[in-house]
Amino acid sequence: MQFACLHMPDFLLQANLRGEPALLAQPVTLVDGSSSCPRVIAATPKAREAGVAIGMTKTQAAQLAGIRHRSIAQEQSTHAALLDCARSSSPRVEDTAQNTVVIDLEGLEHLLGPPSQIASRLLKHAEDLGLIVHLAFALNPDIAVLAARGFPGVTMIAPGKEAQKLGDLPVTVLHPEPEMLAALDRWGVHRLKELAELPTLPLSERLGQEGVRLQKLACGLHFRALVIAREEDRFEEGWELETPATTLDELNFIFSNLLTRLSKRLAIRSLATQEMRLRLDLAQGMEPEPSLALEEQRRETKEQRQEMRDKRQATRPDSSLVSCLSSLKYERTLRFPSPINNAGLFLKLWRLRLESDLPQAPVMMVHMAAQPARPRALQGGLFAPLAPDPEKLELTLARIAAVVGRENVGSPEVADTHRPHAFRMAAFNPAGPKVPFQAVRNRARTCQRIGKSQWNNFQRPGREQADRKLKIPNSKSQIHTSEILNLGFEILDLKYEIKNLQILNPKSEIQNLKSACTMALRLFRPPLLARVELSSGRLLRLFSSLVRGRITFAAGPWAKSGGWWEEEKWNREEWDVEIRNEKASALYSIYYDRARNEWYVDGEYD
Amino acid sequence: MDSSALRAHVESSLGNRFPSPFTYGEPAAPEIISTGNLELDQVTGGLPRGGLTGICGPESTGRTSLLLSVLAEAAAHGELCALIDSRDALDPHSAAAAGMDLTRLLWVRCRQLEQALRSAELLLEGGGFGVVALDLAGVPARLRGRISLAVWFRLRWAVRNTRTALIVLEREPTMGTSASLVVRLEAGSVHWSAISGTFREAALPGVSAKQGLCRPSHAWLLSGFSSYAEALRSRRMFQPGMRARLSARAATTQIAGWKLTAES
Numbered sequence: 001m002q003f004a005c006l007h008m009p010d011f012l013l014q015a016n017l018r019g020e021p022a023l024l025a026q027p028v029t030l031v032d033g034s035s036s037c038p039r040v041i042a043a044t045p046k047a048r049e050a051g052v053a054i055g056m057t058k059t060q061a062a063q064l065a066g067i068r069h070r071s072i073a074q075e076q077s078t079h080a081a082l083l084d085c086a087r088s089s090s091p092r093v094e095d096t097a098q099n100t101v102v103i104d105l106e107g108l109e110h111l112l113g114p115p116s117q118i119a120s121r122l123l124k125h126a127e128d129l130g131l132i133v134h135l136a137f138a139l140n141p142d143i144a145v146l147a148a149r150g151f152p153g154v155t156m157i158a159p160g161k162e163a164q165k166l167g168d169l170p171v172t173v174l175h176p177e178p179e180m181l182a183a184l185d186r187w188g189v190h191r192l193k194e195l196a197e198l199p200t201l202p203l204s205e206r207l208g209q210e211g212v213r214l215q216k217l218a219c220g221l222h223f224r225a226l227v228i229a230r231e232e233d234r235f236e237e238g239w240e241l242e243t244p245a246t247t248l249d250e251l252n253f254i255f256s257n258l259l260t261r262l263s264k265r266l267a268i269r270s271l272a273t274q275e276m277r278l279r280l281d282l283a284q285g286m287e288p289e290p291s292l293a294l295e296e297q298r299r300e301t302k303e304q305r306q307e308m309r310d311k312r313q314a315t316r317p318d319s320s321l322v323s324c325l326s327s328l329k330y331e332r333t334l335r336f337p338s339p340i341n342n343a344g345l346f347l348k349l350w351r352l353r354l355e356s357d358l359p360q361a362p363v364m365m366v367h368m369a370a371q372p373a374r375p376r377a378l379q380g381g382l383f384a385p386l387a388p389d390p391e392k393l394e395l396t397l398a399r400i401a402a403v404v405g406r407e408n409v410g411s412p413e414v415a416d417t418h419r420p421h422a423f424r425m426a427a428f429n430p431a432g433p434k435v436p437f438q439a440v441r442n443r444a445r446t447c448q449r450i451g452k453s454q455w456n457n458f459q460r461p462g463r464e465q466a467d468r469k470l471k472i473p474n475s476k477s478q479i480h481t482s483e484i485l486n487l488g489f490e491i492l493d494l495k496y497e498i499k500n501l502q503i504l505n506p507k508s509e510i511q512n513l514k515s516a517c518t519m520a521l522r523l524f525r526p527p528l529l530a531r532v533e534l535s536s537g538r539l540l541r542l543f544s545s546l547v548r549g550r551i552t553f554a555a556g557p558w559a560k561s562g563g564w565w566e567e568e569k570w571n572r573e574e575w576d577v578e579i580r581n582e583k584a585s586a587l588y589s590i591y592y593d594r595a596r597n598e599w600y601v602d603g604e605y606d
Numbered sequence: 607m608d609s610s611a612l613r614a615h616v617e618s619s620l621g622n623r624f625p626s627p628f629t630y631g632e633p634a635a636p637e638i639i640s641t642g643n644l645e646l647d648q649v650t651g652g653l654p655r656g657g658l659t660g661i662c663g664p665e666s667t668g669r670t671s672l673l674l675s676v677l678a679e680a681a682a683h684g685e686l687c688a689l690i691d692s693r694d695a696l697d698p699h700s701a702a703a704a705g706m707d708l709t710r711l712l713w714v715r716c717r718q719l720e721q722a723l724r725s726a727e728l729l730l731e732g733g734g735f736g737v738v739a740l741d742l743a744g745v746p747a748r749l750r751g752r753i754s755l756a757v758w759f760r761l762r763w764a765v766r767n768t769r770t771a772l773i774v775l776e777r778e779p780t781m782g783t784s785a786s787l788v789v790r791l792e793a794g795s796v797h798w799s800a801i802s803g804t805f806r807e808a809a810l811p812g813v814s815a816k817q818g819l820c821r822p823s824h825a826w827l828l829s830g831f832s833s834y835a836e837a838l839r840s841r842r843m844f845q846p847g848m849r850a851r852l853s854a855r856a857a858t859t860q861i862a863g864w865k866l867t868a869e870s
Contacts, residue, residue, distance in 0.1 A: 386685050386769050388734020396732030400714055400725045408715040412698035412708050423698040428712045430686055517642060517668070517675035519830055519854035520700040522744065538823075553798060555826035576828040578796055586665035587796060587831065603697065605828070605854075606670040606743070 003141045003226070004103045004115070006086055006122065007134045007148035008078075011099035012042040015078035016071055018130050019239060019257045027065035031058045041070065073238030073367065080234060081129045081265055087231070088125050088268040089118060094141065095229035100148065102141045104226055119154045125268045129261065138162065143220050146192075149173040162220025167193030174214050180207055192218040235273070235370040237261050244283045244362030248354060251363060256347050258368045263343035266372060272339035273370040276346065280330040281365035330359045337429045338390040339373040345391050352398040356406070387430070397428060418562050419570060420602070421523060519605055521589060527600035530590065542579055544601050547588060549581030557592070571595050574602070636786070636842065639737065639771050642675035645850040646835050650787055651842045657786030658762050659773045667791035667833040669775050670695075671854040673739055674704040676773065681710040685736025688712040688729050692722035693744035703857040719749050723757055730764035730772065738765075742776040750780060758784035779838060788839040791852070794832035801825050830855035 008014055016030055017023045027050045030042040038058040047065035058067060079098050086093045089112060092104035105118065112118050115137045126133045136147035136155040143162050147155045150169035157165045169192045171184055183206070189195050196218040203211045216222035237258040245251050266272060334349055376390065388396070401409045407425060415422035530544035532551075539551045556575030563569040572591040579588055587605035592598075613628065620627045638652030653659045653676065661669050677687045678701075687710060689696060694715045702708060712735070716722040719742070726740050742750065762784040765772045774781060779788050832853040837845065 386734060386736050388686065388732055392732050393734060396728055397712075399728050403724050403728070404714060404716050404721050410713065411711055412696070412701065412713050414698050414702050414708070421697055421699060425713070430710050516830070516853040516855045517671045518700070518704040519668075519828075519856045520670040520674050520704065521697045522670050522695040523697045525694045553796075553826075554823050555798060555828055556823055558824070575823075584664050584793060585796075587828065603695075605666055605831070606668065 002104065002106050002139055003137070003144045004089075004105055004118065004122065005096075005136045005138075005141070005144035005148040006082060006101050006103070006126070007136075007145070008082060008099040008131060009134060009152075010042065011078070012070070012075070013044060014132060015075040016042075016068055018074060018078055018261075019254070021130060023066070023068070027052070028068055029056075029061045029065045030068050030070055031061065032070045033058075038069075069240070069242065071238070071240040073240060073365070077237045077261070078131070080236065081261065082131060082133075083229065084265045084269055085122065085125045085129055085131065085133075089122060091231065092226065092228050094226045096141075096145060100145060101229075102144060102226060104228075105137075115156060119156075123154070128264045128268065140220060140223055141226055142217055142222050142224065146173050146217065163193070163196060163218075166218065166220060167191065167196070171195055171214075171218075174217055176214055177210070180211065180214070183207065233271075233372045235262055235265055235271075235372055236367065237369075238365065238367045240365045241363065244364055246362045248351070248358075251354070251366070252347075252351065254366050255350055255368075256343075258366060259346045259350070260343045262368060262370050263341055263346065266341050266370060269372070270375065271372040272341035272375040274336050274339045274373040275371040276334045276336075276350075277369045277371075278330075278332045278334075278350065279367040279369075280359055280363045281367070282328040282330055282359055282361035283364045328361060330363075332357065335427070336390070336394055337427075338376045340391045340394070341375065342391055345395055348395055349398050352402045356402050418560070420560065420572075521603040522606050523603040524601055527591075527602050530599040530601050532590070532592075532599045539575065539577060542577070542588075542590065542599075542601070547579060547586075547601050547604075549579040549585075551577045552580045552585065553578040560591075561594075569595070576605075637769065638842075639676070640679050641672065642679040643672070643850070643852060646672075646789070646852065649835065649845060649848045649850040650789055650837045650840060653771050653773065654786045654842060655769050655771045656766055657772070657841070658758065658765065658781055658784055659771060660776065660779050660781050660785045660788040661773060661791065662776050662779045662788065663791030663833070664777065664793065666796075666831060667793050668831070668852050668854045669743055669791055670700075670741075671704070672791070672835075672852060673741070673773060673775055674701055674706060677701070677711065677737055677739060678704045678706040680737045680771075681707040683736070684710075686710050686712065686734065687737045687739070688714065688735050689739045689741060690714045690716065690722050690725045690729070691741050692716050692719055693741070695741065695744050719745055719753070723753070723761075726761060726772070727764060730761065730768070730770065733768055733770065735770050737771050737773060739773045739775065742774060745776070747777070750776065750778070753780060755782050755784065758782065785839060786841045787837060789835050790838050792834045792836075794834055794851070794853075796831045797829045798826050799829040801827060828856055 012030055013024060013028075017028065024044055025046065026044065027047040028044045029040045029047050029052050031038045032041045040052060040054055040056045040058070040061045043052040043054065043061075043065065047061075050064045052061050052064050061067060075098070082099070082101055083093060083095060086101040086103045090103045090105060090108055092106075094102040094104075096102050103122075105115070108118065112121065119135055119137070122135055123133070134148045134152055134155075136144045136151065136157065138144040138147060138157040139159050140162065143157060143166065146166055146169065147157055150166070150173045155165075170190060171181065171192060171194075173192070174195075176184070184190075184195065189198065195215055198215060200212060200215065203215060207214075213222060239254050239258055241254070245254070262273075332353060334346075334353065397409055409428065410425040411428045411430075412423050413426045415424055524546070528544040528546055530542055530547070532539055532543075533541040539554045541550055542548060554575050554577045556577075557573035558575075559573050561569070561571040564571075571594045573594065574589065574591045577588055577590055578585055589602040589605065591600055591602055593600060617627060636654035636656055638654060640647055640652055641650070661672060663669050673689075677689065680687050682705070687706075689711060691713060694717065696713060696715075698708060698713075701711065712729075714722075714725045714729075716725060722740060722742070726738065729735060729738050758781045761772060774785075779785070779790070781788070830853060832851060834849045835852055836847075836849045
C-alpha cells in the first residue's frame with residue numbers, strides 16, 4: 001500500500017458548517033451570495049428531503065430550510081486543515097483537489113506501522129480537526145482517489161484486485177466532462193466495470209484520448225507520478241458571521257472555535273506559535289455607537305439582546321453590500337516570549353486584550369492567523385533558578401496589563417541619551433535559563449580573592465577546597481548552566497565557607513566589601529513644582545505640595561542642557577539639597593528650569 | 607464520654623486521612639535570600655522566601671537602595687524579580703547603577719493603590735518570581751490606612767508555600783502579624799564630599815559651610831548617606847537591640863559630561 005487518499009465528501013457543507021457541525025443533521029442550504037441572485041449550491045440530506053434542489057434561488061430555499069452563506073475563508077481554512085491532517089503522517093502529499101489529498105506512504109511502515117495503524121492515526125487527526133473523511137489505500141494514487149470518492153470509511157484495495165473492487169462504482173467518480181458523461185449515459189454505461197469492458201479503439205474514436213484515460217482509470221491501469229505540494233506553513237482560520245457580532249460573548253464562541261482549530265492544526269504538525277494575528281472586519285456605519293462596550297453589554301438583558309439580534313437579522317444586508325461596508329479593519333497581534341500551543345490560554349489572552357481594546361463597530365468577520373514555531377524544548381536543571389512557566393507568565397502579564405494598562409507593564413530600558421531619567425518600557429521577555437557570564441565571573445573572582453586573603457587565619461576542614469584555583473572561562477558571551485556546573489560547585493563550596501568565616505569574624509574585610517549599596521533616587525513623576533527662597537545666591541527654604549522645609553545644605557548647581565534641536569529640550573541647573581522640617585531631614589534632588597524660570601523637585605534620595 | 611475517649615474516637619475516625627489530627631505540624635525552616643548586605647543578613651537572618659518582609663522607615667533612610675540591592679542580588683542569581691511601583695517612582699538609572707539586570711525585572715507602574723495590590727495578587731498567583739516587591743513608600747498615610755489586615759493576610763497566604771519572597775516597602779509597618787520579618791530603617795548621617803581643587807571662598811554666591819570648610823556650593827558632592835536597620839519582628843531569629851549599619855553611596859556624579867571624584 002504505497003498511497004493513501006483522504007477525501008472529504010460534501011466539502012462545501014462541511015467547510016461552511018465546520019464551526020456548527022450539528023447543523024449537518026438539520027435542513028440547511030448553502031447559498032452563494034457573490035452574484036446578484038444568490039442560488040443554492042449545496043444542501044444537507046434533510047434539506048433535500050424537504051424539497052431543496054441545487055440551483056434554487058435563496059428566496060425559494062428559505063421557505064424550505066435554513067440558509068447559510070458561503071464563506072471562501074472557511075473553505076480555504078478547511079482545505080488547509082485537510083492538508084495538515086495528511087502532512088501529520090508524511091511530508092510527501094499531493095494537493096489533488098480542494099477536498100482530496102493523496103499521501104505517499106512509501107517507507108513509513110517502519111515508522112508508523114501497518115496501513116491499519118496509519119488509517120486509525122489519520123482518522124483520529126481528521127476527527128480532531130472536525131473533518132469527516134473517506135480514506136482509501138492502494139498501490140496507485142488514482143485508484144486510491146477513486147476508492148476514496150466512492151466508498152465511505154476506510155477502504156483497502158489489495159494489489160491485483162483494483163478492477164474488481166472499483167467495478168461497481170458509478171462513472172461519476174471519474175469526474176468526466178459533462179459531454180462525455182452524457183455520451184456514456186446514452187450508451188448505457190453507468191458503472192466503471194461497464195466502461196472497462198468497452199473496446200479501446202472504438203472508444204478512442206468516439207471520446208478521444210480522454211476517454212481512453214478514463215477507461216484505464218476504471219481498469220486500475222493508469223499510473224502517474226505524484227505532484228508533491230509545496231509545504232506552506234499557513235495556519236489561518238476565518239469565520240464570516242451571518243449576523244454582525246455586537247457583544248464579546250458572541251465573539252467568545254467564535255474565538256474559542258477558531259483557536260481550538262488552530263491549536264489542533266499546530267499540534268498535529270508538532271508545532272507551536274510565538275505570534276498570533278487577529279483581524280476583524282467591522283461593519284462600518286451599521287451602528288453609530290460603539291456597541292461592544294462592556295458596560296452596555298452588562299446592562300442589556302437577554303431579551304433586549306435577542307430583540308436586537310432579530311432586528312439585525314431582519315435588516316441584514318446582502319454579502320456584497322456587507323463587503324462594501326466592512327472596509328474598517330481591526331488588527332491586533334499577540335506575541336509570546338516562547339512558543340506555546342494552548343487554546344485555552346490563547347482564548348484568555350485574546351479576551352483580556354479585547355476587553356481593554358474594544359472594536360468600535362459590530363464585527364462581520366473574524367480572521368485568525370498563527371505564526372508557526374518549533375515548540376519549546378526545555379529541561380529543568382537542578383541548579384536552574386526559579387522561573388515562571390512562560391504560558392502562565394503571559395497570562396499573568398495580560399491580566400496585569402488589563403489592570404494598569406499595557407504601556408505600564410514591562411522591563412525598563414535605560415535610553416542612550418543624556419536626557420535626565422530617560423528610559424523606555426520594553427516587553428518583559430527574560431532570557432532563558434542562562435546565567436549571565438559576567439555575574440558568575442565576578443562572583444567567582446570575589447570568592448577567590450576573599451578565600452585567599454582570609455583563609456589562612458582559620459583552621460577548618462575542607463580548607464583545601466578554597467585553595468583550589470577556580471577555572472574561569474574566557475568567553476564574554478553567556479554560558480549555559482550546565483556548562484558552569486563544575487564552576488558552580490566550587491563557588492557554592494566557597495560561599496558556604498565564606499558565610500562561616502563571616503560569622504566567626506564579623507569585622508572582617510568581607511563586611512566592608514558588601515556593606516554599602518548604591519544610593520537610589522525616587523522620582524516624582526511629574527516633577528513637583530516648587531518655590532525656593534534665595535538669599536545672596538544661597539538656597540534657604542523650599543515649598544512644594546509634598547516637600548517643604550529649611551534647606552540645611554546644598555550642593556550645586558550642575559548645569560545640564562541638551563535636545564535644543566528638539567521640541568522637548570532641557571536646560572536646567574540641578575542641586576542636591578538636604579531639607580529639614582519639624583519631623584526629620586531628607587535628601588532631595590531639585591532643579592531650576594531655565595526655560596520656564598521655575599523650580600522643581602525631581603526626586604528623593606532614598 | 608470523657609475528653610480522652612472523645613480524642614481517641616476522633617483520632618480513630620480521622621486516622622485514615624490525618625495521621626495525628628491534634629498535633630500541629632512544625633513549619634519547615636524557610637529558605638532565605640540575601641539582602642546583599644552581610645551585616646543586615648546577620649541581624650535579620652536574611653529575607654524569607656514564602657513570607658512577607660516589610661522594609662519601613664522615613665524618607666532618605668535607604669529603603670529603596672536596600673530594595674534595589676536585594677533585587678540586584680536575586681537577579682544576579684538568575685532569578686526573575688518584579689517591582690510593583692504604586693507611585694511610579696522607580697528611576698531605572700538608579701536600578702542599573704545598583705547592578706540590576708533590568709531584563710530580569712518586571713516593572714508594574716501603577717497610579718492607584720488598588721492597582722498595586724491587585725497586581726501583587728496576580729503576580730503571586732502566577733508564581734515563578736524569586737522576589738516580588740511592592741513599593742508603597744510614597745503612598746500617603748490616609749490611603750495607607752485603608753489597607754485592611756485582610757489584604758495582608760491574603761497576600762501572606764498567596765505567597766505561602768512558594769519560593770517567592772514578597773517585600774513591601776512602606777513608611778510605617780502596617781502588616782501586623784502577617785509579616786514574617788519587619789525591618790525598620792533609621793536615618794544616620796549624610797556624607798558630603800568636597801571636590802578636589804581650589805575655590806575662592808566666601809565671595810562667591812551659594813557658599814556652603816561644612817566641617818569647618820567654607821567652599822562654594824558647587825564644590826560639594828553628595829557622596830552618600832548611612833542609616834541603621836533593626837528587625838522589629840522576625841519569625842526566624844529575633845535579636846532585639848541588634849542594629850546593622852547601612853550605607854548608600856552615590857555611584858558617580860557627572861557635571862557637564864565629566865565624571866568627578868570626591869575626596870575621601
